Amino acid sequence: MTLWLERHVPKLVLAPSFAAILLFVYGFIAWTGWISLTKSRLMPKYDIEGVQQYTRLFAAPRWDVAMNNLYIFGALFIVIAMVLGLGLAILLDQKIRAEGVLRTIYLYPMALSMIVTGTAWKWILNPGLGLEKVVQGWGFENFKFDWLVNTDYAIYTIVIAAVWQSSGFVMALFLAGLRSVDTEIIKAAQVDGIPTHRIYTAIIIPSMAPIFLSAFIVLSHLAIKSFDLVIAMTNGGPGYATDLPATYMYAMAFSRGDLGQAASSAMIMMLVVFTIVVPYLYSELRTRND
Amino acid sequence: MTDLSATQGAGRPWGRIALRWGLYVLLGLFALYYLIPLFVMVTTSLKSLEEIRSGSLIALPREVTFDAWTKAWANACTGIQCEGLRPYFWNSVFMAVPAVMISTVVGAMNGYVVAQWRFRGANVIFSLLLFGCFIPFQVVLLPMAKMLGILGVAGTIPGLIMVHVIYGIGFTTLFFRNYYVTIPVELVKAAKIDGAGFFRIFFSIFLPLSLPIIVVSVIWQFTQIWNDFLFGVSFSQAGTQPITVALNNIVNSTTGVKEYNVDMAAAIIAALPTLVVYVVAGKYFIRGLTAGSVKG
Numbered sequence: 001m002t003l004w005l006e007r008h009v010p011k012l013v014l015a016p017s018f019a020a021i022l023l024f025v026y027g028f029i030a031w032t033g034w035i036s037l038t039k040s041r042l043m044p045k046y047d048i049e050g051v052q053q054y055t056r057l058f059a060a061p062r063w064d065v066a067m068n069n070l071y072i073f074g075a076l077f078i079v080i081a082m083v084l085g086l087g088l089a090i091l092l093d094q095k096i097r098a099e100g101v102l103r104t105i106y107l108y109p110m111a112l113s114m115i116v117t118g119t120a121w122k123w124i125l126n127p128g129l130g131l132e133k134v135v136q137g138w139g140f141e142n143f144k145f146d147w148l149v150n151t152d153y154a155i156y157t158i159v160i161a162a163v164w165q166s167s168g169f170v171m172a173l174f175l176a177g178l179r180s181v182d183t184e185i186i187k188a189a190q191v192d193g194i195p196t197h198r199i200y201t202a203i204i205i206p207s208m209a210p211i212f213l214s215a216f217i218v219l220s221h222l223a224i225k226s227f228d229l230v231i232a233m234t235n236g237g238p239g240y241a242t243d244l245p246a247t248y249m250y251a252m253a254f255s256r257g258d259l260g261q262a263a264s265s266a267m268i269m270m271l272v273v274f275t276i277v278v279p280y281l282y283s284e285l286r287t288r289n290d
Numbered sequence: 291m292t293d294l295s296a297t298q299g300a301g302r303p304w305g306r307i308a309l310r311w312g313l314y315v316l317l318g319l320f321a322l323y324y325l326i327p328l329f330v331m332v333t334t335s336l337k338s339l340e341e342i343r344s345g346s347l348i349a350l351p352r353e354v355t356f357d358a359w360t361k362a363w364a365n366a367c368t369g370i371q372c373e374g375l376r377p378y379f380w381n382s383v384f385m386a387v388p389a390v391m392i393s394t395v396v397g398a399m400n401g402y403v404v405a406q407w408r409f410r411g412a413n414v415i416f417s418l419l420l421f422g423c424f425i426p427f428q429v430v431l432l433p434m435a436k437m438l439g440i441l442g443v444a445g446t447i448p449g450l451i452m453v454h455v456i457y458g459i460g461f462t463t464l465f466f467r468n469y470y471v472t473i474p475v476e477l478v479k480a481a482k483i484d485g486a487g488f489f490r491i492f493f494s495i496f497l498p499l500s501l502p503i504i505v506v507s508v509i510w511q512f513t514q515i516w517n518d519f520l521f522g523v524s525f526s527q528a529g530t531q532p533i534t535v536a537l538n539n540i541v542n543s544t545t546g547v548k549e550y551n552v553d554m555a556a557a558i559i560a561a562l563p564t565l566v567v568y569v570v571a572g573k574y575f576i577r578g579l580t581a582g583s584v585k586g
Binding site for chain 1: 425487576
């Protein structure tokens with residue numbers, strides 16, 4: 001008996017977590033998937049009716065806005081954060097004095113809650129008392145900056161705040177990458193008289209391809225899950241101009257009482273995440289086992 | 291380190307000095323970009339409402355007052371209640387501390403098994419755990435609300451602790467697994483021959499080596515749980531809300547005069563614990579951030 005126990009202790013230790021993940025992740029995904037195929041409204045119903053929730057979802061103008069915003073926000077956020085992060089990393093990699101202090105400053109927003117970030121930027125971008133007034137005070141009296149309450153531009157204010165929060169993190173990723181490039185090759189290139197910018201574009205940056213991929217995965221994951229920032233800055237408004245799939249799902253689940261729509265929008269979100277993350281994780285795990 | 295400075299403008303000392311100066315100016319400007327929001331938050335929180343309305347966003351306060359801070363802490367209104375952030379700050383503490391401890395202990399044991407006691411299927415289990423880290427939590431929101439109701443912990447802090455532990459295990463397991471995998475298997479084999487069992491080996495060999503990764507795990511989990519909003523807003527009720535939810539309620543309550551100074555003071559209070567952790571243990575914070583995204 002003790003021998004049996006001894007042999008199986010590792011499995012017994014892992015078992016509760018395994019059971020929990022099976023139920024709370026995979027079981028719950030299945031439940032949400034099931035509900036997305038029913039006519040559930042305020043209360044869950046369990047008779048499968050087909051894909052009508054999805055047709056309703058794709059026909060909803062509000063969902064259309066949410067998906068469009070996700071593309072705009074996601075693309076701008078990922079590209080700007082990557083460019084800024086890479087630029088900062090290269091600048092910091094030039095044997096800078098006080099590098100530690102600068103790195104700490106660039107990265108601290110990552111420690112903040114998105115609600116805090118949103119609150120701060122909402123105030124800075126406040127039309128009337130914020131940035132607009134500052135610039136007007138400098139003599140540009142006709143300067144207007146009301147993006148936060150402008151239906152067409154509000155989504156870009158979310159990009160501004162999100163980039164501010166996450167670009168330092170991308171910088172840290174790239175800096176670690178720059179430091180791991182083989183110095184022998186770089187020295188050889190320098191001996192051959194190849195100019196610095198060419199060394200970056202031809203040797204260093206191409207060798208960091210895996211880091212670009214990691215940064216892309218993390219940022220796109222952040223973009224799809226973005227919820228707090230929108231709630232804090234615009235609460236989805238004006239109207240539903242800054243809705244993202246995450247806020248759409250939340251609104252359907254908790255204020256509209258439309259479980260079917262909430263479930264189907266959540267499933268679409270998961271689909272988007274998985275098409276990005278699964279191939280990445282799969283290749284990571286496979287190379288690790290080699 | 292890639293030392294490229296040596297070749298830049300060699301033989302042209304003035305050009306090189308100018309380049310260095312330009313570099314520092316640029317880096318300084320970026321530092322300002324990241325610091326200005328914090329600066330604005332702090333100065334706004336120290337101004338009176340009247341000064342905020344008449345003065346400039348980026349001006350220093352003419353008259354420093356801590357009224358906004360006392361109000362944010364003790365009697366700002368989050369909806370109908372006006373007790374400030376204080377009760378919610380403690381809610382977050384009572385939620386985060388046990389959740390961080392439990393998920394770190396469970397992650398350590400899991401990581402130990404997956405890294406050193408491989409059995410058939412252990413890798414599949416690890417992969418399943420890892421995928422769990424990446425799901426958008428919206429997909430578990432509805433069934434979790436139902437489950438918390440069934441278990442009788444809906445709208446309570448123990449309920450939130452449970453949620454944070456469950457969805458934190460994936461990351462903590464990953465941290466410890468990647469750390470323990472670097473410890474040679476021979477060590478465990480030798481200990482086994484000497485008659486040491488599963489727990490004995492863990493406590494006398496692995497645990498003493500684990501301090502750095504425990505710090506990483508604790509900091510990561512604390513930051514995640516303290517800053518969480520989605521679970522907090524979905525699974526709490528009046529009185530059990532974590533601080534992020536209370537902050538959002540203060541800032542976005544539509545009744546009365548907008549008190550920007552109180553909003554900023556409240557935001558700083560909510561940010562302070564994770565900021566302190568970051569300043570004190572930034573190195574470990576960065577390790578946690580990168581562990582999930584770079585091959586370990």
